[in-house]
Structures are given as C-alpha cells and as structure tokens.
Amino acid sequence: GQQxxxxxxxxxxxxxxxVSMNCTSSSIxxxxxxxxxxxxxxxxxxxxxxxxxxxxxxxxxxxxxGITRKDSFLNISASIPSDVGIYFCAGLGSGTYKYIFGTxxxxxxxx
Amino acid sequence: xxxxxxxxxxxxxxxxxxxxxxxxxxxGHTALYWYRQSLGQGPEFLIYxxxxxxxxxxxxxxxxFFAVRPEGSVSTLKIQRTERGDSxxxxxxxxxKGFTGELFxxxxxxxxxx
Numbered sequence: 581g582q583q584x585x586x587x588x589x590x591x592x593x594x595x596x597x598x599v600s601m602n603c604t605s606s607s608i609x610x611x612x613x614x615x616x617x618x619x620x621x622x623x624x625x626x627x628x629x630x631x632x633x634x635x636x637x638x639x640x641x642x643x644x645x646g647i648t649r650k651d652s653f654l655n656i657s658a659s660i661p662s663d664v665g666i667y668f669c670a671g672l673g674s675g676t677y678k679y680i681f682g683t684x685x686x687x688x689x690x691x
Numbered sequence: 692x693x694x695x696x697x698x699x700x701x702x703x704x705x706x707x708x709x710x711x712x713x714x715x716x717x718x719g720h721t722a723l724y725w726y727r728q729s730l731g732q733g734p735e736f737l738i739y740x741x742x743x744x745x746x747x748x749x750x751x752x753x754x755x756f757f758a759v760r761p762e763g764s765v766s767t768l769k770i771q772r773t774e775r776g777d778s779x780x781x782x783x784x785x786x787x788k789g790f791t792g793e794l795f796x797x798x799x800x801x802x803x804x805x
Contacts, residue, residue, distance in 0.1 A: 583733050613793060622695075622782055622796035623734065668733050670794070677747050679724075679794060681733035 584669060586682035594690050599656040601685040603669030611672040612652040613679065614643050618665045626667075627654070659689050693717070695797035697783050703803045704773055712768040712800045716785030723766050724794060725758055726782040734782055740766060773804045 586603050593599055603612070611630055615623035627638050629645035629652060636643055644653045652669055669682040696715040704710055716723050722741055726734035736750040743763045751757070755773075760766040770777055780799040786792035 583735070615796075620798075622697075622798045625793055625795060628793045670734075677722075677739045677741075678736045678750070681726075681735070684731075684733050 582680050584671060584680055584682035586667075586669060586685050588685060589683070590686035590688070592688045592690060593659055595659060595661060597659055599659055599663070599687060600653065601655075601667060601687075602651060602653045603671070603682045604651045605671055605680075606650070607671075607673055608649040609652075609671035610649070610674050611679075612643070612645050613670040613672075614641075614652070614654050615668045615670065616665045617668060617684075623668055656687075659687075661689050661691055663687060664689050695783055695785050695795055697781075697797035697800050699800055700798060701801045701803075703805065705805050706773060706775060708773050708804075710770045710773055710802060712770075712781050712802070714766045714768070714783030714785075714797060716764065716766070716783070717787075717795055720785035720787050720795075721763070722786040722788070722792065723760060724784040724786070725766070725768050726784065726796075728780045728782055728799070730779075737768070737781075770802075773802075775804050778802055778804045 584605050614626045617623045627643040632649050634645040640657045642655045666684045668684050670679040672679050698713045724739050725737040728734045738748045738758050740760045755771045758768045780801045782799045784794040784796045
C-alpha cells in the first residue's frame with residue numbers, strides 16, 4: 581500500500597540535542613497527525629495539524645503543517661532517553677477516510 | 692475502559708485456520724479503523740467504519756478478510772484460511788469525529804501464522 585516518505589529513516593543523537601524529522605507526500609493533505617510508537621505497543625498520538633502553515637506544540641515537541649500541504653515537520657527539543665522510539669506521520673487528503681502513514685523515523689538517544 | 696481495547700494481544704495459529712480479532716473502541720467514538728503493520732513498516736489501512744457500516748473496505752487484501760461492527764461499537768476482524776503472509780500486528784483505532792478527526796490506537800493484536 582501507499583506510504584509517505586519520512587526522513588531520516590533513523591538517527592542516533594546525544595541526550596539534550598534537538599531533533600528534526602520530516603514527512604513528504606506527492607499528494608495534498610488536509611490533516612497531518614504525528615505518532616510515537618514504542619516496541620510492542622500501539623502508536624500514541626502526539627500532535628494533530630489541520631491548517632497549512634500551522635505550528636503546534638506539545639511540551640518539547642513542535643510540529644508544522646507545510647505551506648505546500650505536501651509535507652510536515654516534527655521537532656523535539658532537548659531530547660531525553662525516553663524519546664527513543666519510532667515516530668510516524670499520517671496524512672489525510674480531501675474526500676477520503678484513509679489516513680496514509682509514513683515509513684517511520686527511528687530515534688535512538690545516547691545518554 | 693478509557694482507551695481502545697484489542698483482544699487477543701497475541702495469537703499464534705496454523706496455516707489454514709480461521710482467526711477473529713476483536714476491537715472495543717473508545718466510548719462514544721463513531722468511527723473505527725483497522726490497520727495492519729508489518730515488521731519495520733508503518734500501519735497500512737484495511738477498513739473504515741462509520742457507525743455500523745463499512746464506509747471503505749478498499750484496503751482489505753482479499754476476500755479472506757472480513758470485518759463487522761454490528762452495533763456500531765465493538766468490531767471484529769475475521770481472517771479465513773490464514774496464510775503465513777498474514778502474520779503482522781493488526782491495529783484498531785477509533786475517532787470521535789470520523790474522517791476529519793484524530794485517530795486513537797489500541798495496543799494491537801499480533802498474529803503469527805505458522
């Protein structure tokens with residue numbers, strides 16, 4: 581099935597560093613969701629974006645709905661060990677019910 | 692309960708057997724989704740319910756897969772004549788607003804077909 585492209589695929593960072601990742605699509609989306617998934621668990625919703633250009637924060641996390649509506653970005657500031665996991669984006673186009681998920685960004689934080 | 696509940700959490704079966712996976716959504720959520728996640732991949736859409744009806748089942752891979760939601764709450768994903776390629780984590784999600792809303796996922800049911 582169709583999946584959105586997420587970059588980077590994986591990253592190792594030092595505790596305290598800031599993290600940036602993005603998600604791109606060939607289609608225009610009206611909604612972007614960002615999730616974190618730990619091993620053996622379901623995805624947990626972090627941030628929802630509904631408007632082009634929108635910038636939304638949730639604690640140390642900030643996400644942006646790209647102006648072109650074909651991309652979205654997630655930033656994590658001052659990373660901590662519990663930020664380890666896989667981060668997924670999901671996009672929803674107009675006239676559809678299907679959220680399309682990205683391929684995931686695997687984050688590892690070195691203490 | 693407060694969140695989406697899925698049972699069983701793990702299911703091991705033999706090739707050719709029939710399997711049922713259950714999802715109990717968040718109370719009051721009218722929209723319910725099933726996704727499938729293979730190892731190292733993002734979730735892939737299977738089917739979407741709004742109320743009791745399947746509004747979009749275009750993600751079901753073939754006619755061995757079927758899902759119901761008879762009373763608009765609990766849903767069951769049914770897989771007939773299981774194949775080894777069906778092995779994956781089956782995720783259920785519910786949403787308050789339907790197709791414009793946020794999806795809240797359960798812990799998933801891990802299916803292993805031997």
